[in-house]
Amino acid sequence: MTQIPSPAEELRLLDTELRQLDARRAVLLTRRAWLVHALQPTPVRTALPAPGVRRPETSAPGVQNALLLLGGILLAVAAIAFTLVGWGHLGIAGRSLVLGAVTLAALGAPVPLLRRGLRSTAEALAGTGLVLTVLDAYALYAVALPRTDGVGYAALASTALAAVWAAYGIALGAPLRTVSPGARASLRLPLPAAVVAAQLPLLLWAAAASAGAYAVTAALLVTAALDTALALRLPVRSVRAVAAVGAYGLGGWGTFAAAAGCPGRPCGPSAAARAAALLLLAASIALTAAWGAPKPGLTTNTATGVATVGGLIGVTAFGGLLRTSLPGEWTVPGHLACAIALLAVAGAGVPTPVRRGIALASGCVGALAVAWALPVVVITLLGPAGRAGSAWSGAPENARDAVTNGLPWPADAVTAPLVLALVGAVLVVAVRAAAWRPYTLACALTLAWATALVLPATL
Secondary structure (H helix, E strand, O other): OOOOOOHHHHHHHHHHHHHHHHHHHHHHHHHHHHHHHHHOOOOOOOOOOOOOOOOOOOOHHHHHHHHHHHHHHHHHHHHHHHHHOHHHHOOHHHHHHHHHHHHHHHHHOHHHHHHOOOHHHHHHHHHHHHHHHHHHHHHHHHHOOOOOOHHHHHHHHHHHHHHHHHHHHHHHHOOOOOOOOOOOOOOOOHHHHHHHHOOOHHHHHHHHOOOOHHHHHHHHHHHHHHHHHHHHHOOOHHHHHHHHHHHHHHHHHHHHHHHOOOOOOOOOHHHHHHHHHHHHHHHHHHHHHHHOOOEOOEOHHHHHHHHHHHHHHHHHHHHHHHHHHOOHHHHHHHHHHHHHHHHHHOOOOOOHHHHHHHHHHHHHHHHHHHHHHHHHHHHHHHHHHHHHHHOOOOOOOOHHHHHHOOOOOOOOOOOHHHHHHHHHHHHHHHOOOOOOHHHHHHHHHHHHHHHHHHHHHHO
16 A cells, blocks of 8 residues: 655655755756857957057147147237237227237137037137237227226226127027037137126226225125026026136125124114115025025035025024114024024925025024023033032022122123023924934923023022
């Protein structure tokens, strides 16, 4: 009789046979792969370069561009030398004819060069032509308008040059119809040069009009606003880069000038109002730039940083207004109230980078306010330890004498408990993220404890 195994025993036998089949299949596949590799033809190895052969240090286009750049610089130097040194050997007609003819030739030469795909040569000649237009403006002033105000004429000339260079760059920036295949018929230099020239007119006009510091600061900020618009709207990368540099540089300069309107002394209401208006203009520029992020010239992280700076500038503007009408001990609470109001304005309709930047700005102001109140907390906490050696000298007169023990009480510290309580309340209400909630509650509890600790001595 044949013995029939149990189901468990039969399953074990089947698993054993399957493992043996898998092992045999793996051996056969390995052998097959080796045979296929052995039957393939041997690839021909390429000869290695000789040890003595050296690669070229640079490419031919690089050498061409370097030589063209040097040639353009030499042409510009020669034109400047002709204008400044050899100017007196020609009459008025000859001077105008020579410079005008050379300028027109330098500006017109890139057109046929672009049609033939010689872009580097066209860029060099276009740069020389732009320099010659500056010399033409100087020649016009030296010959025809010598008694005109130099600063005012420079403002007018920079405006005209910016417009002419922009029109020239737009005219030669569009693809030409008869360009050779593979060539890129456009110039990169005129448009960034036009943006550079556009940085000067408003500042020069303000200087020519003998305007005050506020007008010059306003000119800087308006120019920075125009640069911001160019950096965010134009698709040309070189123009965006130049405009961004101008926006950061002139905007920062104007912001510091507006913030330092009354250094070292209290400002009057009118001076504080003018400084606050300029600071609000700077803050609006920063927040507007961060509003539409991400843009081609502004990433999300950069937009958050710009919004943070804009929020801090806005708090400084409103806090400066409050400082002129409130006592000195309310300066820090006033700035903190402005930061809280700014945080409340940034609601759900505000883009994420702007909302995050405003939250960071409000957090920075709150941290500075807590740092301002920290000496009162330290004195209240550690001051009574000094009375250990004079325990039998009698009871102190009041709560402040009990905690100071001869230490100087910080000036304008009467509002320190209010500052600590406000920051703790804002932390509880504003921070709702689950990851940060335990830390927020711990900080709020610490601030509440510090408020209760310093309140008797403060009152």
